Amino acid sequence: MARDSQDTRRRILEAATAEFAERGIAGARVDRIAASAGCNKSLLYTYFGNKDRLFETVFDSLVAEMVTAIPIDTTDLAGYAGRLFDRYCTHPEVVRLALWDRLERDGQGMRVAGIVAAETAKAEALARAQGDGSVSALLSPADLLAAITLVTSLWPLMQPHDESPSPARLAEMRTAVTAIVSRLTGPGPAH
Amino acid sequence: MARDSQDTRRRILEAATAEFAERGIAGARVDRIAASAGCNKSLLYTYFGNKDRLFETVFDSLVAEMVTAIPIDTTDLAGYAGRLFDRYCTHPEVVRLALWDRLERDGQGMRVAGIVAAETAKAEALARAQGDGSVSALLSPADLLAAITLVTSLWPLMQPHDESPSPARLAEMRTAVTAIVSRLTGPGPAH
DNA sequence: CGTAAGTAACTAACCGGTTAGGAAGTATAA
DNA sequence: TTATACTTCCTAACCGGTTAGTTACTTACG
Numbered sequence: 285m286a287r288d289s290q291d292t293r294r295r296i297l298e299a300a301t302a303e304f305a306e307r308g309i310a311g312a313r314v315d316r317i318a319a320s321a322g323c324n325k326s327l328l329y330t331y332f333g334n335k336d337r338l339f340e341t342v343f344d345s346l347v348a349e350m351v352t353a354i355p356i357d358t359t360d361l362a363g364y365a366g367r368l369f370d371r372y373c374t375h376p377e378v379v380r381l382a383l384w385d386r387l388e389r390d391g392q393g394m395r396v397a398g399i400v401a402a403e404t405a406k407a408e409a410l411a412r413a414q415g416d417g418s419v420s421a422l423l424s425p426a427d428l429l430a431a432i433t434l435v436t437s438l439w440p441l442m443q444p445h446d447e448s449p450s451p452a453r454l455a456e457m458r459t460a461v462t463a464i465v466s467r468l469t470g471p472g473p474a475h
Numbered sequence: 476m477a478r479d480s481q482d483t484r485r486r487i488l489e490a491a492t493a494e495f496a497e498r499g500i501a502g503a504r505v506d507r508i509a510a511s512a513g514c515n516k517s518l519l520y521t522y523f524g525n526k527d528r529l530f531e532t533v534f535d536s537l538v539a540e541m542v543t544a545i546p547i548d549t550t551d552l553a554g555y556a557g558r559l560f561d562r563y564c565t566h567p568e569v570v571r572l573a574l575w576d577r578l579e580r581d582g583q584g585m586r587v588a589g590i591v592a593a594e595t596a597k598a599e600a601l602a603r604a605q606g607d608g609s610v611s612a613l614l615s616p617a618d619l620l621a622a623i624t625l626v627t628s629l630w631p632l633m634q635p636h637d638e639s640p641s642p643a644r645l646a647e648m649r650t651a652v653t654a655i656v657s658r659l660t661g662p663g664p665a666h
Numbered sequence: 667c668g669t670a671a672g673t674a675a676c677t678a679a680c681c682g683g684t685t686a687g688g689a690a691g692t693a694t695a696a
Numbered sequence: 697t698t699a700t701a702c703t704t705c706c707t708a709a710c711c712g713g714t715t716a717g718t719t720a721c722t723t724a725c726g
Contacts, residue, residue: 287690308578311501324707329683335559359668386632387499387574395635422658429652430633431626431722438629441577442621446587460618467613467658474665478671478724505716515673520717673722680715685708692703 292318295321300342305377308384309339332470343393350378350397356406358413361432365465368436374423379437395472403429419469435464484522486512489531496568499575500530500577509601534572541569542590547597549604552623556656559627559647570628594620619659626655 287296297321303312314335318325332338354371357364372379385393394400413419423431439461443449449457490511493635505526509516521530524530543549547594563570576584601616614622630652640648 289705291704308499308501310499311579313680315680325682326684326708327706330705334680383574383578387501387571389639400635422654423651425487430630430657434625434633435622436631438625439621442625444591447581448529455494460622463613463624464659467663468655471664473658473662480671483671504714506714516716517674517718518672521671526716638691667725669723669725671724674718674720677717678715679717679719681713682711683713684711686710688705690703690705690709694699694701696698696699 289331292323292327294336296323296328296331297345298341300338301346301377304339304342304384305380309336309388312339317364335396340393343385344396346378346381348396348398349377349391351402358409358419361419361469362462362466365436366458366462368432369439369461372437373440373454376440379441381438398406400421411423420471422468422472431468432465483518485510487514487519487522487529487573488533488536488611491529492572495530495533495575496571500527500579503530506608519538531584534576535587537569537588538584539587542568542593547600549600552610553653553657554662555622556627558652559623560630560652563628563643564631567631567659570632573628580604595617605619611662613659617634623656626652 296317299317300312302319303320307313312335313324317338318328318342321328328338332341350371354364354367382394407429410411410419410425410428414421414425419428422428439457440449441456487508491503494508494511498504503526503556505519506516508529509519512519519529523532541562545555545558559594571586580584598616598620601610604610605612605616610619613619630648631640634648
């Protein structure tokens with residue numbers, strides 16, 4: 285077996301991501317992560333300090349990437365929502381990690397400077413779009429962003445059977461999500 | 476100390492609710508529940524079997540009550556959403572328990588017959604309201620119900636600082652939630 | 667007394683974290 | 697080239713505290 289500390293770190297992070305996403309911090313087992321990464325448990329401590337710091341590392345790298353992966357498009361927010369939904373569907377670990385973070389660490393992970401800055405920038409873009417009238421001002425920019433995030437990331441959570449929906453069902457869900465965002469951002473009702 | 480097994484059961488359930496809501500199943504400590512209930516740990520086993528069955532009992536009684544507490548009013552869905560929001564705000568343990576259930580038990584607790592039946596009934600009421608045109612058919616009945624539940628229960632989760640929002644902030648959030656539901660259920664955009 | 671309610675003490679397994687040291691590679695110097 | 701010293705990467709074994717669950721026993725009440 286080749287000795288490569290960088291690769292070992294990567295394997296540990298990969299194993300930790302899966303374990304934490306499935307079981308959370310309290311439910312995760314350090315021995316299981318080490319076994320799954322194919323290395324000794326103590327390496328996990330030399331490289332990442334302890335269980336909590338390992339979770340932090342996993343969380344920061346994954347969620348930071350997610351939050352910047354898809355640029356906001358204020359000229360087509362329904363399309364933006366659809367792309368967000370797609371990404372959350374193909375990366376369900378990220379959603380689960382964010383939920384664990386909220387429940388077990390009071391959302392500490394979401395209060396990192398990078399994430400806050402990215403969200404602020406998106407809210408400002410929404411504010412500009414509302415200013416020129418291309419997006420409904422029904423909600424404040426922050427609330428509209430919250431609504432889009434809520435619906436796109438947690439919609440699958442509301443469905444009765446969570447596990448591996450069929451492509452057809454997935455398309456249905458996507459349609460519902462984009463319809464919701466379209467209605468929230470489009471012009472108001474006729475009267 | 477008076478000997479009252481019914482009251483002891485109640486105290487255990489109360490303590491278990493708080494402990495499970497805060498820490499989840501894996502994070503909850505049986506000793507802490509017993510101490511908080513002011514009784515011996517073994518009583519918890521004689522009355523409820525084991526840790527998991529205790530969670531089930533807590534979950535079933537709490538969520539079943541929540542799901543039937545507020546009758547749906549298809550003539551004023553925004554008002555209905557507001558009342559749901561109020562109740563979720565005054566009973567945050569229920570929301571947290573439902574999230575723990577989703578993450579740690581794959582949503583097993585939500586698949587109880589009573590809950591499923593109540594949700595089906597609500598969806599049917601929505602279908603009727605859509606049939607007579609009083610509610611927008613933008614979303615399917617099930618999706619509309621999911622959207623209302625999602626927004627009313629998890630909206631506070633999307634806010635930056637979770638802990639004890641001021642009454643003013645709470646009112647703002649309530650306004651946003653009812654505005655969303657109103658827009659989703661009201662007539663479509665002007666053209 | 668007899669039974670239901672309650673307790674203290676215990677156990678076996680688990681789990682996060684540590685430690686002492688070994689194996690493999692690299693630089694140095696004779 | 698080769699012996700030596702040193703560094704990096706890694707491991708097996710261990711440790712102390714914790715935790716779910718049990719058991720033998722005591723207490724209060726009808």
